[in-house]
Amino acid sequence: MTAHVSVKDDGFVLTALLSKQRAAFLSDGPPSPAMRRADLLKLKQALLKHRTVFEAAVSRDFGYRSAYETRIMEIAPVIQTINYLRRNLTKWMRPERRRVALHFRPGRNRVVYQPLGVIGIISPWNYPISLALTPLATAIAAGNRAILKPSELTPQTSELLKSVLRELFPAEQVAVVTGGPEIGAAFSRLPFDHLLFTGSTNVGRSVMKEAAENLVPVTLELGGKSPVLIGPDADIEAAATSVAFGKLANAGQTCIAPDYVLVPEKDAAAFVASYDAVARKFYPQGNGDLNYTSIVNAKHHDRMLKLIDDAKRKGAKVIEVAAASGEAAHKLAPVLVLNVTDDMAIMQQEIFGPALPVMTYRAFDDAISYINRKPRPLALYYFGHNSEDRQKVLTRTTSGNVTINDTLMHYVQNDIPFGGIGMSGMGAYHGHEGFKSLSHAKGVFEQSKWNLGWLLHPPFNRMTDLVIRYLQRW
Numbered sequence: 168m169t170a171h172v173s174v175k176d177d178g179f180v181l182t183a184l185l186s187k188q189r190a191a192f193l194s195d196g197p198p199s200p201a202m203r204r205a206d207l208l209k210l211k212q213a214l215l216k217h218r219t220v221f222e223a224a225v226s227r228d229f230g231y232r233s234a235y236e237t238r239i240m241e242i243a244p245v246i247q248t249i250n251y252l253r254r255n256l257t258k259w260m261r262p263e264r265r266r267v268a269l270h271f272r273p274g275r276n277r278v279v280y281q282p283l284g285v286i287g288i289i290s291p292w293n294y295p296i297s298l299a300l301t302p303l304a305t306a307i308a309a310g311n312r313a314i315l316k317p318s319e320l321t322p323q324t325s326e327l328l329k330s331v332l333r334e335l336f337p338a339e340q341v342a343v344v345t346g347g348p349e350i351g352a353a354f355s356r357l358p359f360d361h362l363l364f365t366g367s368t369n370v371g372r373s374v375m376k377e378a379a380e381n382l383v384p385v386t387l388e389l390g391g392k393s394p395v396l397i398g399p400d401a402d403i404e405a406a407a408t409s410v411a412f413g414k415l416a417n418a419g420q421t422c423i424a425p426d427y428v429l430v431p432e433k434d435a436a437a438f439v440a441s442y443d444a445v446a447r448k449f450y451p452q453g454n455g456d457l458n459y460t461s462i463v464n465a466k467h468h469d470r471m472l473k474l475i476d477d478a479k480r481k482g483a484k485v486i487e488v489a490a491a492s493g494e495a496a497h498k499l500a501p502v503l504v505l506n507v508t509d510d511m512a513i514m515q516q517e518i519f520g521p522a523l524p525v526m527t528y529r530a531f532d533d534a535i536s537y538i539n540r541k542p543r544p545l546a547l548y549y550f551g552h553n554s555e556d557r558q559k560v561l562t563r564t565t566s567g568n569v570t571i572n573d574t575l576m577h578y579v580q581n582d583i584p585f586g587g588i589g590m591s592g593m594g595a596y597h598g599h600e601g602f603k604s605l606s607h608a609k610g611v612f613e614q615s616k617w618n619l620g621w622l623l624h625p626p627f628n629r630m631t632d633l634v635i636r637y638l639q640r641w
């Protein structure tokens with residue numbers, strides 16, 4: 168059996184792999200709740216067993232990342248998701264009864280949730296464990312088979328995923344293929360039953376184009392600029408603490424990291440001072456390196472330096488808020504960027520690193536308008552307690568998710584959907600929505616032996632007319 172392959176050709180091996188999974192899916196039928204729960208348990212146990220190896224692999228791939236950070240940001244959320252899926256999947260698999268109009272009774276309606284078949288999963292490098300395994304666990308919970316293509320930028324973690332998953336599952340159930348953009352492109356051209364892509368907006372666009380050839384439905388988990396809106400009544404120190412945590416975890420290489428801050432003019436100095444103090448406390452000089460993650464590679468490090476330089480050249484004030492010396496070659500000190508303008512690249516692209524532009528506003532409505540002039544973000548963070556402001560944020564802006572009075576935390580809530588909108592993505596997973604998006608909701612009408620269908624059969628007559636008039640009132 169060809170399996171868990173590193174593919175160098177134009178997709179021939181991929182096609183064979185997909186055919187094998189599909190054939191096995193058709194011959195075995197949908198797995199029972201007990202089988203799905205057992206598979207998820209296996210996955211969880213393997214992750215726990217190999218936890219330290221995963222932590223070390225990620226750290227090597229990044230140049231450095233604390234084992235604690237990998238545990239908090241990746242391993243614990245995946246375990247939590249698996250527990251949640253195992254607890255709920257039997258309930259979600261039950262057919263749902265639906266209403267039947269009087270004239271169709273005693274016929275019955277129901278919706279049955281059927282696995283889609285074979286799911287393709289493409290994952291990025293920034294959280295290489297959780298963004299591969301959370302979609303995979305969701306696919307398994309919904310009774311599917313899956314082929315995963317992790318990122319080439321975290322090669323050690325990707326190889327580890329391949330070997331761990333090979334130990335757990337036969338290739339006709341779960342397989343891993345590794346490779347870069349060419350393999351990603353060949354992968355997107357396969358006639359999967361669904362494709363779940365996590366990555367950048369640009370690549371997402373080309374994945375959707377390729378998938379459209381085969382009418383493969385896609386879930387696109389993309390990126391963008393997630394704003395933080397600090398309300399006039401916010402507790403500035405608490406807000407700065409949450410923003411520093413959300414921004415500097417993984418050195419800002421988080422899809423839902425706060426991208427920039429909108430703060431009332433009167434609070435700007437206090438915010439800058441608090442953020443600076445918190446960043447220094449989180450990553451103290453000397454041993455800060457034990458906690459602070461490296462930028463993943465030279466290319467991204469260089470990209471960040473260019474963003475900061477461009478802002479400086481166009482008049483921004485850049486303040487280094489904590490040190491980032493140390494062994495890892497690509498560490499980059501966190502910075503605040505003040506006096507930014509829209510012509511700076513840092514305000515046009517997703518930052519995806521430890522630089523935080525701080526913008527000020529006078530009227531709350533101006534801040535809302537600023538957000539609405541930009542593409543719809545993946546996440547939005549609001550700090551404040553005024554119920555009118557809060558309501559305005561929730562009803563007048565559109566973003567994938569919102570966390571109020573904190574950052575990142577919506578991601579680890581098991582029972583709410585996670586996903587973007589517009590340029591930040593389409594479709595969602597996590598929660599019941601994840602199970603549904605990787606299942607086919609099949610509407611079934613079951614006719615009863617005794618029914619009124621004959622009233623509509625030809626030959627048509629005056630009786631037909633009366634029936635049609637009755638039906639039109641419904």
Ligand code: NAD
Pocket residue numbers: 289290291292293294298316317318319346347348349350351352353355365366367368370371373374387388389390391421422423517519545587592
């Ligand atoms: P990327 O789009 O460069 O790569 C993602 C994956 O796509 C990788 O596996 C890559 O090999 C593959 N790929 C590259 N070119 C391809 C192509 N032409 N066709 C098909 N696949 C291709 O993204 P990245 O740099 O790995 O990740 C960073 C981006 O991902 C950021 O924009 C970030 O916001 C976003 N992201 C989003 C989420 C989310 O849940 N919404 C989570 C993490 C990261």
